[in-house]
Amino acid sequence: MTTSQPGVSDPPVSSAVARLRLGERTWAGLSLRDRIDLLDALSASTWQHAEEWVDIACGIKGLAADSPLVGEEWISGPYAMLSGIGALSQSLTALLEDRSPLDGFVLSSAPGDRTAIQVLPHTVFDRLLLHGFSAEVWSQPGVSAGELRDSAGLAQRRPAETGGVGVVLGAGNVLSIAPLDTLYELFAHNRVVLLKLNPLTDPMLPVFEQIFARFIQPGLVEIVTGGVDVGQAAVNHPDIGHVHITGSVRSHDAIVFGPGADGAARRERAEPLLTKPISSELGGVCPTIVVPGRWSARDLAYQAEHVVTQKLHNNGYNCVASQVVVISSDWAQKDEFLAALRVAFANAPSRMPYYPGSEDRRAKAVADHPGAERRADRVLLTDLADKDVAFTEEYFGPVLAVAQVPGQGARFLTAAVEFANEQLTGTLGANIVVHPRTLRQLGSGFDEIVADLRYGTIGINAWTAVGYLTARATWGAFPGHPIHDAQSGIGVVHNAVLLDHTERTVVHGPFRPFPRSVVRGEFTLAPRPPWFVTNRTAARTGRRLAEFAAAPSWGKLPAIFLSALRG
Structure with a gap:
């Protein structure tokens, strides 16, 4: 970890990027089995520090320890992170076994010559825990089921072909966004990652360092804190090849085109100052x-x-x-x-x-x-x-x-x-x-x-x-x-x-x-969802869901169901 110091240029960023350039070689040499082992360690450390994660999140957001609203932090924090790690590990396991990550999924047709992939429910636990809920990913028009199967796995189909060093400018609102974006850069694009935390979430630094310890030690992830100057140094560093941002479209445009009237004029002309590839998630109405x-x-x-x-x-x-x-x-x-x-x-x-x-x-x-x-x-x-x-x-x-x-x-x-x-x-x-x-x-x-x-x-x-x-x-x-009219962003994550x-x-x-x-x-057997702001047992249910995501087992289901029904 490195932190900016007043009056100093950008040594935190430069030293972090230097370590990541070396770490990229390590990442290229890691097999799929090695990467699955890293994900397993990440899952264990996330659950080990989940309570601390939620306590710090509640401190940032001013939530009382006994408030049912603490459930929001369990569900959108450790639960989301642990679920993502587990699903990603299963995709890498499929590739390791020379299967497509799409094997075992139900595919069907969707309107407009699209293909739909049922991603929820996928497991028997999904069917029980989220009974009555379903989700499909729709392809772009004209994309066949065969094309989806053949391309599933993205960069992990060729793990030795790394994608350089990317920077993730972390969000300040939902505390799983920054670590999940980091994982997506690593595994979808094979990029090692400089994660710049939003100053609002700086108190999370010790937790994220401990969670990502197995990634930080070999130089696969670096985490920096600081203000706008550190973010600018990271984005403009010559060895950073890609930028990912979660925030507002105003923040996106200031980074890409520059601030103020000059930046607005460049945006109108579609003449970005930042010419590196950028992906983003920017919200909207x-x-x-x-x-x-x-x-x-x-x-x-x-x-x-x-x-x-x-x-x-x-x-x-x-x-x-x-x-x-x-x-x-x-x-x-x-x-x-x-x-x-x-x-x-x-x-x-x-x-x-x-x-x-x-x-x-x-x-x-x-x-x-x-x-x-x-x-x-x-x-x-x-x-x-x-x-x-x-x-x-x-x-x-x-x-x-x-x-x-x-x-x-x-x-x-x-x-x-x-x-x-x-x-x-x-x-x-x-x-x-x-x-x-x-x-x-x-x-x-x-x-x-x-x-x-x-x-x-x-x-x-x-x-x-x-x-x-x-x-x-x-x-x-x-x-x-397009980059000059990004609306809610460019690209996907998760x-x-x-x-x-x-x-x-x-x-x-x-x-x-x-x-x-x-x-x-x-x-449907789904009671009032635990993310409802009116749910009385959201904190207890959220914690139990996170514990389940860390290590799914049949024995944990009754306590989850009982808490959820009382909500």
Whole structure:
């Protein structure tokens, strides 16, 4: 580890990169078996330090030790990391045994000449722990199942052919992002990694050093801390061949084109200062489309909690937090749903606004909307204009907006998809909430309309963050953004099956929780999910899920089920 010192140029970066250049040779010489052993050690050390990880995360975010919200840190932290390590290890094991990492997966056709790979459920444990949830990765149009099988494994198909030294500029909001991005650079692209932590997460440095000790010692990973000067030195170092960033599009553009008016002018001319390859995950204004139907009072209340979770999980400091709820102006139950949404929004637990600039962004939302409704420490916007600023400005905090478009059924859904594609900034994640009866009425036309929705992850009766937590799914923006209009970013991460030619992940979940789901004809045993902000046992369930991901076993399932049902 190296840390910047005031008045010193960039010796932390230079010395770290020098070690990584030597480490690249070591990485090239490691067999698949060696790499699997490294992943096994990483899993063990992650679980060994998981409690410390969560304690530090709660300190950063101001969460009380006895708060159910601690579950967010267990699930989006150690659980996500451990799941990713385990799935990646299985892909390398397949390659070691001269199999495709796609062997054993169910492949089918998807609309628009795409191939779908079912990545959830994949194991019997998936079927039990996430009963009622599923996820598919869709290929780009025209890519066959055979092409996907032949290319799965990416750089690990030729492990001796390394990809140089890359820098990962870590995120400051979700603490598994930086280590998972580091793993993706190592294994998908065969690059050794300089990880620059976001200053907000600097307290995590001792934990990450211990977790990655087996990677740091031979020079496969280096971790540095510091301010903007260290990040600039890393990005511009001549021996850094690739840059990966998680953050805002403003941060991306400042790095690629330079800050201020000069940088904006270069962006308009598509003349980047940074000419190295860059990948990114940049967030955006994510929608939740609520398809009109005939809902019970309990359905209205539950889905209002669902939408509020999509906004207020981590206090809205998620790149995939829902910002604009799209409802039908013709829905007979529109006012009932909005009333339920206001109740759920007001009753959600209060949070410390730990992320820098949060108060200013919230104040700007209020200033931009004279009719803004203040609910405790959060803001609800229902007085939106045509081409409202809420459609293009990512507030990245506890601000939720409601937009209305006309129509019922397929007409509404088509209009809502067009609205999301054309008026909202970003293409990271979009959610659709639809009653099972309405889904049946829409038939195959539903999938055709969803195929038109240009987002990297689409959640249907499930928050798109389930895609983030699904290690075998892809995570990133819809493909095709140029460097001067990056929207929600370029490229994907996670993708533990190491798939090529992917376009999106589509997640499905149950409309109702167990036991009401079974009573109303949905065959799903999933209770209220532990990531809901209203879940009373989220902390206990989250810890047990992480423990299970570290070492899956049948004996751990009963305690998880019991805790989840009590939530």
